[in-house]
Amino acid sequence: MNCVKTVLLAGIAAAFSVSTAMADGEVNIYSYRQPELIKPLLDRFTQGTGIKTNVLFLDKGLVERIKAEGANSPADVILTVDIQRLTEAKDGDVVQPVSGNAVINKDIPASLRDTDNMWFGLTTRGRVVYASKERVAQNEITYEELADPKWKGKICIRDGQHAYNLALFASMIAHHGADYTEKWLTGLKNNLARKPDGNDRSQAKSIMAGECDISLGNTYYVGLMMTNEKAPEEKEWAKAIKVLFPNAADRGTHVNVSGMALAKNAPNKENALKLMEFLASGEAQKIYAEKVFEYPVMPGAEPSAIVKSFGTIKPDSLPLTDVAKHRKQASELVDKVAFNEGPSK
Template sequence: MKKITRIALAGALALMSSTVAHAAGEVNIYSYRQPELIKPLLDRFTKETGIATNVLFLDKGLVERIKAEGVNSPADVILTIDIQRLTEAKDGGVVQPVKDNALINKDIPASLRDADGEWFGLTTRGRVVYASKDRVAQSEITYEELADPKWKGKICIRDGQHAYNIALFASMIAHHGADYTQTWLTGLKNNLARKPDGNDRSQAKSIMAGECDISLGNTYYVGLMMTNDKAPEEKEWAKSIKVLFPNVKDRGTHVNVSGMALAKNSPNKANALKLMEFLASVEGQKIYAEQVFEYPVMAGAEPSAIVKSFGTIKPDTIALTEIAKHRKQASELVDKVGFNEGPSK
């Protein structure tokens, strides 16, 4: 169904004529964020403004697509996960600055927006450990500990090259250097129960099934599983795990961002700015917190009661732009140690 949705959305946008792209009351969104995660926000935005939203969801190649479309690109707003994809959009020259916008700047801390106004962080999420409630007694853990042989055969994880994991591995390089991280990745690899597989949610399923005891996952997926009435089996997966925030006694838990940027050749710039203002607003941040289960970036904004139930997060204070510098090296180390081949025999 997701694949059909992506194809349908891609087709709809591909068929847009320049007249439609410039039509009053529309805004075109190119998104790395899954449609179901941004739907509550876009529905509310349309209800309040009357501005229709057209979404093209891409798994990869967003920057390349906009470049290929050139000045005729219908893209107005880019929504994405991960600091690397935000900086890629800037470095790729497919965004334009939004400066002196009081409504956006007042609600997003300066540390979470580009100095040139070319991207803005909207939410944060922790890369945490999902642990079996039945088989894992400890209530504290560190990322470094994941390479300890005591976890041999007990860890599940998704593809090591996935953006979420690469960001974490890059943060390890930022803190400890490449040599340490290579050794650590080798240890983590040898503790895996199987080859990296699935997504964050399926790791919780594997824990419930007894295939592993711990995994890495993003905080917001736990909230989504806990409240998924359409797939109630996910509620059972969530019940089987507890959230452990790594490194609470030292540097803190690795966090990443979701963010937005104004496309370089936005044909509906006024509407695009209205959407960006909405996403940064009190109301937008509240929806992110209550329905998407992410941590809002607005000062004083509270996470949802469900997210609070996981415990208090202590975010790692290292700059995300510093982590982004090490992503290429992190990806190379994943391949160098054969991480995706799974544990050594």
């Protein structure tokens, strides 16, 4: 990926110079989403509108870069991968509102839009439980149950401070309060098989290896593993697990979001709005969801066949803005209970 990023940055340097930021028939995109994931979308947009897309991929520091560029920033549209980064863009004052846009508002539910119209969700993914097909008989679970001592030594997880986990922990605060969540995190920590480590995919690998029985992971990684021709061993990891949707019988499964925002000083604002309207459309959401195995946000839109094979998701209706405001407290609790040190001796 580093090589892709280097080539990409070198290849579009001229496109993002200040002197050429504004160009007829172009739109500049700063993206946390990997270029190969959004290419089919952007190709279709250009095909339909004739507007050329220039993409700058960053794996970190997007807000800082736009701030440094100031009023002359060439950024038109920002694409991000989770509520944390959407919130960072808003809090960092690098985006502007898109108010009263009938196309965007029609296709994106209010719970997946910023209350100030600073960002808009495009696709969602569930933060689910990966469970061993061989060793876990149950097909229902709750997040609360992860702190039950019956799972002692049987759970593996990535870094507690990772954005995906912090969003889930923040949702627990929103639902139950900080005191409950602190106790719950302590119980979850004490049920871990080892210190938090790796990424979501490697948790599935650990389950296959018998190192743990369950883990937390995003739904879309299962689809990526199932179809990975470049690393076919990941197909075996996916075969070893089943997807359990926590809290399906009550409030629903926590979801996170990929989203978009209009850059504060967008030099090609008209083209940027056209792109945002396209990204909100059913056609674009179908392409996006099938490419990255996520759920389209448009009411009634169908996920891909692979995503359907995981089972039916009942999304938690808690607005993501409520989740986002508890992120800092969730991070503090992760440190307070020494979550990343793993289970107590």
